[in-house]
Amino acid sequence: RKEVEQDPGPFNVPEGATVAFNCTYSNSASQSFFWYRQDCRKEPKLLMSVYSSGNEDGRFTAQLNRASQYISLLIRDSKLSDSATYLCVVNIGGYSTLTFGKGTMLLVSP
Amino acid sequence: DVKVTQSSRYLVKRTGEKVFLECVQDMDHENMFWYRQDPGLGLRLIYFSYDVKMKEKGDIPEGYSVSREKKERFSLILESASTNQTSMYLCATPGEGTDQPQHFGDGTRLSIL
Numbered sequence: 001r002k003e004v005e006q007d008p009g010p011f012n013v014p015e016g017a018t019v020a021f022n023c024t025y026s027n028s029a030s031q032s033f034f035w036y037r038q039d040c041r042k043e044p045k046l047l048m049s050v051y052s053s054g055n056e057d058g059r060f061t062a063q064l065n066r067a068s069q070y071i072s073l074l075i076r077d078s079k080l081s082d083s084a085t086y087l088c089v090v091n092i093g094g095y096s097t098l099t100f101g102k103g104t105m106l107l108v109s110p
Numbered sequence: 111d112v113k114v115t116q117s118s119r120y121l122v123k124r125t126g127e128k129v130f131l132e133c134v135q136d137m138d139h140e141n142m143f144w145y146r147q148d149p150g151l152g153l154r155l156i157y158f159s160y161d162v163k164m165k166e167k168g169d170i171p172e173g174y175s176v177s178r179e180k181k182e183r184f185s186l187i188l189e190s191a192s193t194n195q196t197s198m199y200l201c202a203t204p205g206e207g208t209d210q211p212q213h214f215g216d217g218t219r220l221s222i223l
Contacts, residue, residue, distance in 0.1 A: 032209040043200055043214040044153070087153075091209070097143075097168075098204075098212055102152035 003027060006088050006101040013108055017078045021104045023071040023088030033064055035073050036087040038103065044087055047073075078108045112137045116201050116215035124223055129188040131218050133201030141204055142184035143212065144168075144176065146197040153200065159184055191222045 006023045013019050025033075033050035048055065050062040050071055061074040071088055088101035117132035135142065143158040145168075155168030159178040173195060177185040188195055198219050202212040 034211045036211075041198075041219070043217045045214070046211045049209070049211060089211075097155065097158065100153040102150070 003099045004088055004090050004101040006086075006104045008102060008104060010105040010107050013078050013106070015078055015080060015108055015110055017108075018074065018076050019078055019106060020075075021073045021086055021088075021106075023073075023101055025069050025071070025088075025090045025099075027090070027092050027099075028066075028069060030069075030090045030092050032091040033062075033071050034089040034091075034098075035060075035062055035071075036089055036100075038085045038087055040084075044100075047086070075106075078106075080108050080110065082106060083108045112139075112203065112205070112213040114201055114203055114213055114215035116199075116218050118218050119216060120219050120221075122221045122223060123188075123191050125191060125193060127188075127191045127222075129191050129220070129222075131186040131188075131199055131201075131220070133184045133186070133215055134182050135184075135201075135203045135213075136182065137203065137205075138181060139203040139205070140181070142178070143202045143204075144174075144184065144186045145200045145202065146170070147200060147217075148197050156186065188222075193222050196220060196222045 035047040036044040037047045038044040054063045059076045063072045085103040087103045113136040115134045144156045145153045147153045157176040159165045175187045201215040204210045204212045
């Protein structure tokens with residue numbers, strides 16, 4: 001079983017749509033969770049950390065379900081500039097070694 | 111803001127050459143990481159270092175070595191480059207604490223001919 005699994009997409013949505021990405025992880029000892037955004041041919045950049053109580057940053061909402069080992073990212077009112085690949089990332093602790101999902105591609109069209 | 115600088119954005123080398131990829135961070139962080147990223151395979155950890163002169167193998171260390179002589183600099187070495195090492199190489203360093211995300215350099219797109 002893969003450690004961090006994501007639907008690769010692509011998700012094609014119109015501007016203004018709401019879109020949700022899901023991610024599952026296999027290691028129940030995982031300690032911290034993140035969503036990264038990666039534009040084509042660029043480095044990954046931190047979008048937001050994911051906290052147990054859920055957290056929101058503007059149009060972005062992240063949720064964590066430890067019992068189901070499941071993380072989600074919700075994007076409201078999609079913009080063209082949201083087009084990117086979104087990486088689900090998990091830290092099982094110790095030297096901050098991260099495990100990356102392969103990413104979900106989002107394409108927002110006019 | 112954490113600054114992670116990789117020496118080259120694009121690099122072209124020949125099979126059999128010894129290749130050095132350099133990474134420098136300006137935050138006095140102890141941990142530094144090297145990944146490669148390939149289509150369909152995602153990011154894979156090659157090596158990491160948790161202190162000067164200390165190193166640990168990641169998931170795919172074969173064909174690579176690393177050097178950490180100074181805290182701010184972490185070098186990835188391809189001992190004898192092969193075409194299957196053509197990839198995007200990313201250096202990263204996390205903030206202090208296990209709940210901190212990693213900050214990446216711009217990446218080096220390496221082509222081995």
